[in-house]
Amino acid sequence: MNLGFLASHGGSAAKHLVAACHAGTLNATPLALVSNNSRSPALAWAREAGLQTTHLSSAKHPDPAALDHAILAFLTAAGVDTLVLSGYMRELGPQVLTHYAGRIINIHPSLLPRHGGRGMYGDRVHEAVLAAGDTESGASVHLVTQGIDEGPVLAQTRVPVLPGDTLDTLKARVQAVEGNLMLRALQDLALG
Numbered sequence: 001m002n003l004g005f006l007a008s009h010g011g012s013a014a015k016h017l018v019a020a021c022h023a024g025t026l027n028a029t030p031l032a033l034v035s036n037n038s039r040s041p042a043l044a045w046a047r048e049a050g051l052q053t054t055h056l057s058s059a060k061h062p063d064p065a066a067l068d069h070a071i072l073a074f075l076t077a078a079g080v081d082t083l084v085l086s087g088y089m090r091e092l093g094p095q096v097l098t099h100y101a102g103r104i105i106n107i108h109p110s111l112l113p114r115h116g117g118r119g120m121y122g123d124r125v126h127e128a129v130l131a132a133g134d135t136e137s138g139a140s141v142h143l144v145t146q147g148i149d150e151g152p153v154l155a156q157t158r159v160p161v162l163p164g165d166t167l168d169t170l171k172a173r174v175q176a177v178e179g180n181l182m183l184r185a186l187q188d189l190a191l192g
Contacts, residue, residue: 001028001190004080005051006071006088007035011042013107014086016179017186018049026186032078034071036090052078068093075100082189084182085144089121097146104144105189107182109174111156112140116149126170134161137170139178141185155185 003021005014014033020026033046036057046053054074061067072095075083083096085106092104108116108125115128115137129137138158143151157177161170 001082001186002079003028003030003082003084003186004075004078005030005033005042005046005084005086006090006092007033007040007042007086008037008089009040009042009087011035011040011046011086012175013178013182014042014084015045015049017084017086017182018046018051020183022049026183027190028082028186031080032075034074036088042086064093065095068095072096072099082186083144084186086182087122091148092144094146097144102143105141105154105182105185106144106149106151107178108140108142108149109137109171109178110140111136111138111158112142112149112153116140118148120149123167123171126167126174129161130165130167130170137161137174139174139181141182154188155181157181 007014018030021028021030032052034054034056035043038055043053056070061070083100083104110125115125136158140153141155142153145151159173
């Protein structure tokens with residue numbers, strides 16, 4: 001697999017996967033990272049890790065179709081055949097979705113289908129878990145389809161919601177399992 005990543009902020013799961021590739025734990029080659037955030041820490045660590053990087057956003061491409069095309073052009077020019085979303089806070093366009101159909105995975109910080117869908121990302125998910133009084137949460141890796149968080153779930157890991165949990169403590173517990181979950185899902189995808 002030739003991996004490309006989309007990240008809006010730190011891209012911690014992507015960073016974990018790149019390290020696994022370099023260590024030989026994941027039989028894949030990390031090639032490129034796109035961020036819609038010009039100040040994303042993911043751009044810096046990915047550059048240091050030898051990946052091709054670029055900032056592509058609506059600020060550079062106000063027309064959604066042009067942005068979709070620019071992302072696809074960058075990824076295909078880099079040789080990417082499998083796309084990993086790591087905290088990417090934007091919807092993918094139809095060109096990227098079609099080109100990489102069945103080869104785009106995302107990590108979501110809940111046990112899908114609970115707390116998924118439009119508007120459910122980042123801290124909002126953890127807040128929803130706490131507000132619902134759930135006794136467990138976790139992370140889900142799923143194939144990306146046109147519907148938000150609606151693709152088939154490939155792997156899940158559960159974590160307890162503890163009495164007295166705050167947004168930050170629950171978030172830290174979920175993030176601690178995301179990298180290995182994504183690694184396992186990618187290993188399974190490579191074998192499948």
